[in-house]
Amino acid sequence: MVTASELEETLRTHLREDVLEFTLARRNRVFSKVRNGSHRQAVKLFQDMGGHLSVITSVDLGEELELVYHFELHPLQVSLKTSAPRGNPRIETISDIYPSAAWYEREAMEMMGITVVNHPDPRHLFLPDDYTEYPLRRF
Amino acid sequence: MLDKMVNYCRKKSPWLLHVSCGSCNNCDIEILAALAPRFDVERFGGVLKPNPRHADIIVVTGIISLKMRDVLKRLYEQTMEPKAAVAIGSCAITKGIFNETYASYGPADKVIPVAAYIPGCPPRPQAILHGVVTALNALWGE
Amino acid sequence: MDVVVQFGPQHLALAEPERLRVHAEGEKVVNVDIAMGYNHRGIEKLAERKTYEQDILLVERICGICSMSHPVAFTQAVEDIANVTVPERANYSRMIIAELERIHSHLLWAGIAAEIIGIETLFMYIWRDREFVLDQLEIITGNRNHYAWNTVGGCRKDITEKHIPGLLTALDVVERRTEYYIDSFLRNRTIKARLVGTGILPREDARRLCTVGPLARASGYAVDVRKDDPHLAYDKVDFEKIVLDEEDNMARAKVRLLEIIESVKIIRQAVTALRELSGGEIAVKVKQIPPGEGVGRYEAPRGEVFHYVRSNGTFYPERVKIRAPTYANVQAVPVMLQGDTLGDVPITLASIDPCFCCTDR
């Protein structure tokens, strides 16, 4: 059992000024944004707390491409965001920490065109191998 | 005379090959439900066969997704003459609610020749039975 | 003898197009490679082009079996953004439909599993009884599947007094029959020979791979969103979280069948509560969705359905992310197949109750 304030404190002690945002919404939903690169440290912290990786979402913000990692940290539901510039969307993998992240990252790669660095198996997952567009990009 | 008998036997023994090409599973489940005791497609001799070589009627559901188009074509070619394809559900007929999607090659009749359409989202098992039997009569009936 | 056997994309045991390439040494499975995407329909992209109300119908058509779970998760996410509280009556009636769906889904699974291990009769029996549930769903919602029951802020229709007697009778039938099926799964020697000790997913792996739903619960990893993150009216009814630690295919069958009994219990309590609430509102009007983000979670028959919605203040959502339970579970299949034989592949794959059309979207 973690409360939101405990979680915020832990994040801020370990990541310091890399924590850009931290909000608590209705029904124990926590949204937090960290700087690209320090998300791995945060994910490791969540793993130590017994977190359960739900899914990874990729979002097109225009200037930037964002990845949202959704964790269940009972009783919280934490969405950890990190973003990379559109011209060079490189975000490091977390599939060595959570094996099940591998597929979610593959999806982000083919759908949004985010380059996940150090991914063990960067093939297409849903789209055919010869499909070259990124269907989920908005702008 | 012989022709008549053969056609009668064909009508009485449709072996179905079910190909789901990117559907929401619902038509597929209703096809399976048509096998179950309440509807019992075997009354008309229909059996679900896993194998295109054995099948007579190809039952297609779903929008034809990117990866399934070639598979569907190949399955249609592997099926022995005489054969017919039946498109089941709105998706296979017009792409239905997924009309604007990027992930489809269009409804079933853009990929293979389709002999009968069974509309509905999903069609009820009765509709599926009725559609298949009507198609059989049209193909090999008097 | 090394063989590569390809299950799918068109295969009788799967019904859905998905490819499983199994490398086998004689009959022994060495390696499994799963290819997804044969069912990909681009729903996440489509959802951005439709309004919230239209999206409910769209997410319903992600899957024909989970066609209550996805809308519930989606509307919860949107209601979070709009900061609306759903009326109690809507919560209960959503829960009744959702639990009916769970019953029919679990029965469907049990039938398919029986068919896959070759006992066709059980498939026929179970699917015959499943029709009782579908009848009730049709009487209440108007369709056998795709219920169009939800709207942002509540329900579109109401469960009234005239629906209840038929519903309760059907529940009695289903409960009685399910007990019979539990008995036959536990006592038929040939079924036991196929299910016990195959497709083992150790508890540690279940946790490591973040599995959800009955698969996780059968491996002793007790996740159930209905208890962990109460929504609808699940915190107001009394039911048990079924957790077994046998880790094999039989445990998964047992978990699902026992959950049917729990679902029957839930519906009975919900019906009682609904009668007490008679005359309540069934929906609140939601005019505008403000910018923001929301997460909707719901325990679908196969596990946790996860929807993430981001709104930008217009009528159209900016991003909708859908994670179906099979997406999380199917990555455990290679682990489960380690050391099994070729004959176990279909039943082990089926034991996660795969719903590839949810996964591919």
Added chain:
Amino acid sequence: MSLNPLISIFIIPGLLFTSVMTFLYAGVYRKVRARMQNRRGPPFLQPFYDFVKLLSKDSVKPEKAGALFTWAPVIALASILVVPMLFPVWGLSFAGDVIVVIYVLNMSSIMLAVGGFSSASPFGAVGGSREVTQLFAYELPLAISIVAVAVRAGSFSLAGIAEAQEVHGMLFYQLPFACIAFLSIIPAKIGLQPFDIPEAEQEILGGPLVEYSGYRLAIFTLSNQVKMFTVISLAVILFFWKNWWMFLITGGLLWLVFIFIKIISARVKTEQSFVFFWNYMAVLAVIDLVRVVI
């Protein structure tokens, strides 16, 4: 009664009579199965419709398939059609030797495996290897129980065995364990649950038959259906012989029993069928063999 050889090949007990019995057996099978599953089921003539339809369909041979691909079904059908002629029922002069019967019966199983191997498909290959494995599994109890019968009856010819039973009563009473062992083999032999491992449609899409179509499939299906009738009849002759009309009735009843077993059981795995046949059924057969010899 003594028949003209031509009649005996083409009418009784040859092609025509056996085919009629076969379609009857298969029709009963489909109908009874459906009724027991709470369904209405197909018409009795369904196997016949299927057969004619398959004959009228196109048939292709895969490019990589061997020459045996076409010949396997023909040999399977021909060899299985020989077996009913060896039965002592028709009063033919060449009422056969039981060892010959067993090996002619195995011919059709082997041809199924050969057809599977030669069809150049992984499912066919797996099905073929399962068929051969299955053959090894049930061959031991089969051989032992037949030797027990032969020793008890004092003859290796089917006519001799039948005669001995006419004199001393059914062998079933004297050799109950051997009889059970033999009966347990029948589902494996004709591909019914719980031992339909080679054909498993849900696992390997029908195994050896996966690449067959049209008339080749029709012939294979027919030979499999003839096998149902033949193997059941053989069991009756070996253990329940009284006279020719009791032969037909007992055969029908036995068939119902096997349909019932099929309906209530799931498909077991190859290892499990090995354990079943070698550890239990072979032991049962040996018990009776020892009793007989002593």
